[in-house]
Amino acid sequence: MTRGIHWFRNDLRIDDNKALKCLLDKVDEWLPVFVLDPRLEHVLERPRYKFLASCLEFLQISLESHGVPFLIRHGLPEEVLPRLVHETHASFVSFNEDITPFAIGRDNKVRLLVEKSGARVLSCVDHVIFSSDDIRTQSGGAYQKYSPYRKRWLERWKQFPQKPCILNNLSRPISGFVMENQSFPETVTKLLHNSKYFPGGTKNAKKRLNVFLERLVRNYQRDRDVPSIDGTSRLSPYIRFGAISIRECFSKAEECILSEEPSQIGANKWIDELIWREFYSSIMESNPSVLDENFKKEYDAMTWNNSADEFQKWCSGTTGFPIVDAGIRQLKSTGWMHNRVRMIVASFLTKDLLIHWKEGERFFSEYLLDYDPSSNNGGWQWAASTGVDSQPYFRIFNPELQSRKWDPQGIFIKRWIPELRDVDDEAIHNPDRFSSSTNYPRRMICHDERRKLALQRFSYVQGRKNKVGNQRQRQND
Numbered sequence: 405m406t407r408g409i410h411w412f413r414n415d416l417r418i419d420d421n422k423a424l425k426c427l428l429d430k431v432d433e434w435l436p437v438f439v440l441d442p443r444l445e446h447v448l449e450r451p452r453y454k455f456l457a458s459c460l461e462f463l464q465i466s467l468e469s470h471g472v473p474f475l476i477r478h479g480l481p482e483e484v485l486p487r488l489v490h491e492t493h494a495s496f497v498s499f500n501e502d503i504t505p506f507a508i509g510r511d512n513k514v515r516l517l518v519e520k521s522g523a524r525v526l527s528c529v530d531h532v533i534f535s536s537d538d539i540r541t542q543s544g545g546a547y548q549k550y551s552p553y554r555k556r557w558l559e560r561w562k563q564f565p566q567k568p569c570i571l572n573n574l575s576r577p578i579s580g581f582v583m584e585n586q587s588f589p590e591t592v593t594k595l596l597h598n599s600k601y602f603p604g605g606t607k608n609a610k611k612r613l614n615v616f617l618e619r620l621v622r623n624y625q626r627d628r629d630v631p632s633i634d635g636t637s638r639l640s641p642y643i644r645f646g647a648i649s650i651r652e653c654f655s656k657a658e659e660c661i662l663s664e665e666p667s668q669i670g671a672n673k674w675i676d677e678l679i680w681r682e683f684y685s686s687i688m689e690s691n692p693s694v695l696d697e698n699f700k701k702e703y704d705a706m707t708w709n710n711s712a713d714e715f716q717k718w719c720s721g722t723t724g725f726p727i728v729d730a731g732i733r734q735l736k737s738t739g740w741m742h743n744r745v746r747m748i749v750a751s752f753l754t755k756d757l758l759i760h761w762k763e764g765e766r767f768f769s770e771y772l773l774d775y776d777p778s779s780n781n782g783g784w785q786w787a788a789s790t791g792v793d794s795q796p797y798f799r800i801f802n803p804e805l806q807s808r809k810w811d812p813q814g815i816f817i818k819r820w821i822p823e824l825r826d827v828d829d830e831a832i833h834n835p836d837r838f839s840s841s842t843n844y845p846r847r848m849i850c851h852d853e854r855r856k857l858a859l860q861r862f863s864y865v866q867g868r869k870n871k872v873g874n875q876r877q878r879q880n881d
Contacts, residue, residue, distance in 0.1 A: 406431045407578050408496035409488055409523075411481070411514075412438045415500045415530055415646035416459040417606045418466055420568035422528035427498035428571060430526075433578040435492055436467055439485070440478045441510075451739035452641070455604055455773045459647050462605025470574045473583050482513040486521040492578050497523050500530035500646075503689045504777050532682050533557075533566045533650060536689035539682075546690035548792050553683050554676070561654075568651045601738045602641050602773055609642035613653065617660045617671070624670030631731075631742035632815035637674060640774035641740070643681075653678060684782030687792055694781055696762070698790040705865050706790075709758040717848050718753055719767055721821075724847035726832060727807035728752050730820040737820070739773035744810055750787030751801035756854040758861065761788035789862065797862035800855050807833040 408431035410424050418424065427434060438460060447453065464474040477484050485497055497518045502511065515525045529535045536546050539556050547553035602608075616637045620627070627635025642648045657678075660671045688694055698704055717723050721732035731745035741749070753764045761784040768784070769775050785791025789799065811817055814832030818825045823844040824832060831837065836847050 405433060406496075407492055407494045408434045408498060408526075409485065409492065409494045410434060410436050411485060411497060411499040412436060412463070413499060413646075414502065414644065416456070416463045417609075417647055417649065418463075418470075418571065418574065419606065420570075420649040420652055421500070421646075422530040422569055423498040423500045423526060425569045425571055426526045426528055427496055428573070428575050430496055431575055434472075434575050435475060435488070435494070435578050435581065436472060437475045437477060437485075437488060439481045440476065441481060442478065443480070450770055452644070452773045452775050455602060455641055455739065456645055458604025459606075459642075459645050460604075462607065462647075466606065472574065472577045475583060481510060482517050485514055486517045489518060489521040489523045492581050494523050494578075496526055498526040498528075501527050502531070503685060503692075505692050505695070531646070531650065532685050533654060534560060534682060534686075536686040539686060546686060547683070548687070550680065550683050550792065553686070554679050557679055557682060566651050567655055568649060601740065602638070604647065606642075606647045609639065609648035612637070612639055612642070613648060613656060616674075617656055617667070621657075621660060621670040621674060622666050625673050628673070629744040629810050631745050632811055632813075632819070636743065638740070640776075644774045644776050650678065650681075680782075681776075681779055683792075684778045687782060688778035694785065694791070695777060699785055699792055700790050702865055702868065703788075703790040705868060707758075707861055708760045710760060710763070711757065714757045714848060715753075715759050715763060717845075718749075718757060718759070722845045722848075723752070724836065724845045725752065725803045725807075725851075726814070726817045726821060726824060726835065726844075727803050727811060730817045733820040735768075735771050739771060741772070742816075744806075745816075746783060747787060748801050748803055748806050750784055751799075752803055754784075754788040755800040755858045756803075756849060756851055758854070758858060761785060761790060797866060798859055800858060802851060802855075804833050804851070 408427045410427050415421050415423070444453075460474075460476070467474045475488075477488075488494065489497060497514075499511070499514075502508070511527070515527075518525050534557060539547060539553060539560060541547055541552075541556075547556065616639070620635060620637075624635065627633055639648065639653065643650060643653065654675065657671045657675050660667045687699070691699065698706075718728070718732065721729035721736070723729055727745065728749050731741050731749045734745070735741040750761070750764055753759050754761050764787075765780055765784040768780055772780065782791060786793045789795070789797035807814075807817070813829050814824070814827070817832055818827075821844065823842045824835065827835060827842065834847075835842065835844055
């Protein structure tokens, strides 16, 4: 009788779970387990862990419907899992891989100690379609530009399409193993919430995917930048915690392209966005230092203002720039922010306020349900012009022009800033220009002045880089 343990992490689903399938193909009995790591307790109150707890609850219900109890234990995974191997006499432990330095270090310890306990480790790449090792340049290196990466990614997809893996059966639970407590631990129970914006679980993820591909994707190319309407997939929290697989998203999008002509443009654009996620994951996998450092090292010489007072106003949504403040308030209320607005608020922090991208990245990590280290880091370094983006540093969003273009009637702004709900459409983008009795704050800075300062700072750094490059070239001539 062969037994195994599957360690659920950011793959909170039964369907299309690569490591779980690998395990169930080898064992007669199995135990699903989730480990509450005490090293993460200091961040458990963050919104994404409430969402995670909701996904765990739905996963437990799904497993129990198949007659398989779900074990949740508290402790260090490198201690809990070898102990469970001993308790269950398991021959295999499976899990899906992660790419952050913390996760890699933890998983290496788990692998070593599980193998010392006499069990084999089965691990799979599941959070992306292709890992960084799968998509390489002709010289064998990792791509650092999106366009050639995308071209190579699509070529590999045509050669090796990664379709959802089907579970032929769900093996029975380990016989004779006594679950000390089948109810959720208090640590998880106190986190549970029912969000009207993002209810957890695979069932809700699949429902959202179907709504998006059956209806919303037809206008995705046009609507994806309009924050006042439901025009994006809003699947990022579910993908982040694996309530739905990335392979299912790609495959369903391809089916949509093949079956319905009005959806082709939108579905292709959405696939492009999913490939951006793969690209940022590849960047972090091949360059883990980007978590804490500029991808473009020349910007280590950048002079940032890092004003605590200005940062506090940005964090509280009281900058006096309505589109920026509405985005921050949406984030703090729902755990999510529209992607166009993310770019606007990030540009405002890094280019107008000249505050280091790491401060904004850290703030997002506290509130985002879909916080993913590689995607969040990639987005912030893109906004700050310190990352892999090929666009020059002088891309600086004008928040008022962005507001007029993407929220012309102020529908999004008025939804999240009640002080401005009675302001007319013209005034909504710059209340300072009009006499108003609202208690909305005046603009904290002048955009045109800060834009000039940012250009001076960034051009100085760029000039230093060019000077060093020219000196090195002369030395090599």
